[in-house]
Amino acid sequence: MTSPHDEHLTNNSAGGHEWWRSAVIYQIYPRSFADASGNGVGDLQGVASRLPELHELGIDAIWLSPFMTSPQKDAGYDVADYCDVDSIFGTLDDFDALLAQAHAHGIRMIVDLVPNHSSDQHPWFQEALASPPGSPARSRYIFRDGLGEHGEHPPNNWESIFGGGAWTRIKEADGSLGQWYLHLFDSSQPDFDWSNEEVKTEFRRILRFWLDRGVDGFRVDVAHGLVKDQDFPDYSPDPEAASMGGEEIPAPYFEQPAVHDVYRDWRTVLDEYDGDRALCGEAWVSSVEKMALWVRPDEMHQTFNFEYLLAPWDASELRSIIDRSVSAFAAVGAPGTWVLSNHDVVRHATRLSLVEETPQGSGIGPDFPNVPSRADALPRAQAATALMLALPGSAYLYQGEELGLDEVHDLPAHVRQDPTWFRTDGQKYGRDGCRVPLPWESDQPAYGFNDTGRSWLPQPQRWGAIARDAQRSDGGSTLNLYRRLLRLRQQFGLGTGELEWAEGYPDGVLAFQNGPVLVLTNFHADEVRMPSNSRVLVSSIPLSDDRIPADATVWLEVQGES
Known part of the structure; x- marks a missing residue:
């Protein structure tokens, strides 16, 4: 099956040469990217207006975070209609126009899909609430009787990822207290029951709806969480582990073997379509060896x-x-x-220089100890990016990292909106600090996010000096570093290359060859001398001589013997 793809995009379906194998994919968080309407929330027309800047940056594809119809209790990850656009972001016509414009710029698009749970405003869940226990409507979700003489206790002790219990008790149609439903996230996000054939059929329909419109694939939210242990045993997670999983022994609601059957089924749907459509899974698991299980030949194509x-x-x-x-x-x-x-994580322009641990999903706030300034933390972040973009394979960038944006840890309590903040009574700050709207023009309202000055989260004044327009004309800016890295990555075919470690360097230095490029990253060692027969292609920070200081990455072209 085909769909209209712009002539600027070429489809090479030969095994081993698909676009997603080496693509640099840029994540757009729509509510914080660009706001064409001026209401303070980003939208699809805003995204479309900024596509030329993304084309100039040199990325291959965009991942569009949730834009589907939603009450926005969790910033769109609570979906009420999987086949329409939420009015705060625009219309289906706006989506079609954005997709066509992206393809015209040679940029592919994958969209976020949230299959673990829906919004409690989804018609299916509303039907379930109005239906009796044991009804087909309830079987689409995970409803269970409570424990205790009158069912007054939840079915087990599972905790929500956002804090608090993972079960909520409902009132039945007659007003009496009734069953409990499972929600691994907010109480407004009931979990689907993926043992139900109707759920499986519905998501095949949803996949085809967007594939027929021409999307190039899907990023799958909570890809490891759809299937639950049907015995529903009590379980208490490791408090030091990432909130989304990753423990050595998986939680009974993560990494269940049957989840792989879902993606084998989805893969058959994607394989009906031309153009190397791709599935990328958000699978928080304990090791890369386990991550690889999600990308076996008949399952997904990528996993973070x-x-x-x-x-x-x-x-x-x-x-x-x-x-x-x-x-x-x-x-x-x-x-x-x-x-x-x-x-979902503290921006790496801050995180890599923190002294204290920052568990995934917890965020940092004004009282977090020893938060470095952006200027102090930026060299390490740039070195990390230069290292990552030299590795073979695909890479994902998060909007604003090309500007070196730091985590906005000093948001006041009254503006925070992440459900984690509320469900933990402020014990965890959540993810608002990495979701603040982007600065585009230093001297415009809301720094060019829109022309009204409104912003759903306040932007820090310090960002004015690093808005995109200010960085574009600065040869030494983070933006121009990213542009050079992406151009050279493509020029030397690093995404499709092979990694070979280079030995003979001191501890604290990573050195490897990818094709003709020698990559040196100095972590904490004394200054490292570059090979005498090398030419600097790009450096994450300016170099004063032939030595690489700490927290720096250099790409070199080496000729002959050193």
Whole structure:
């Protein structure tokens, strides 16, 4: 099956050469990207207006975070209609226009899909509430009788990812207290029951709806969480683990073996369509070896390397993760998929220089100790990006990282909107700090996010000096560093290359060859001398001589013997 694809995009379906194997994919969080309407919330027309800047940056595709009809209790990850656009973002016509314009710029688009749960405003859930226990309507979700003499206790002790219990009791149609429903996230996000055939059929329909419109694939939210242990045993997670999973022994609501059957089924749907349509899974699991299970030949195409994202700034640990990742993914014929930031974690321009641990999803706030200034933390962040973009495989960038945006940890309590903040009574700050709207023009209202000055989260004044227009004309800016890295990555084919470690460098230095490019990253060592027969292609910070200081990455072209 085909759909209209712009002539600027070429489709190479030969095994091993699909676009997603080496693509640099840019995550757009629509409510914070660009606001054409001026109401303070970003929208699809705003995204379309900024496509030329993304084309100039040099990315290959965009991942569009949720834009479907939603009450916005969790910023769109609570979907009420999977086949329409929420009015705050625009219309289906706006989506079609955005997709066509992206393709005209040679940019592919994957869209966010949320299959673990819906909004409580979804027609199916409203029907379930109005139907009796044991009815077909209830069987689409996970309803269970409570424990205790009168069912007054939840079915088990599971906790919500956002804090508090994972079960909510309903009032039946006659007004009496009744069954409990499961919600791994907010109480407004009831979990689907993926043992139900009607749920499986519905999501095949949803996939085809967007594929028929021409999307290039899907990023799958909570890809490891759809299937639950049907015994529903009590379980208490490790308080030090990432909130979304990743424990050595999986939670009974994560990483259940039957979840892979869902993606084998979805893969058959995508394979009906021309153009190398791709599935990328958000699977928070404990190791890259387990991540590779999601990208076996008949399942997904990519899965985010969260072990890499969560790694500290340490040469030996990163080398180990890179080695194991390359090996694990190659064993199943999949590319590595590297990432440093997204809408759920502290921006790496801050995170990599923090002294204290920052568990995924918890965020940081005004009282978090020793938060570095952007200027102090930026060199390390730029070095990390230059290292990541030199690795073979695909890479994901999060909007604003190309500007070196730091985490807005000093948001006042009264503006915070993440459900985690409310469900933990302010004990966890949540993810608002990485979701603040972008600065485009330094001297415009809301720094060019719109022309009215409205912004759903306040932008820090310090961002004015690093707005995109200010960085475009500065040869030494983070923006221009990203542009050089992406141009050279494509020029030298690093995404489709092979990694070979270069030995003979001191501890605290990572050195590897990818094609003709030698990559040196100095973590904490003394200054490192570059090979005498090398030419600097790009450096994450300016160099004064032939030595690489700490917190710097250099790409070199080496000729002959050193």
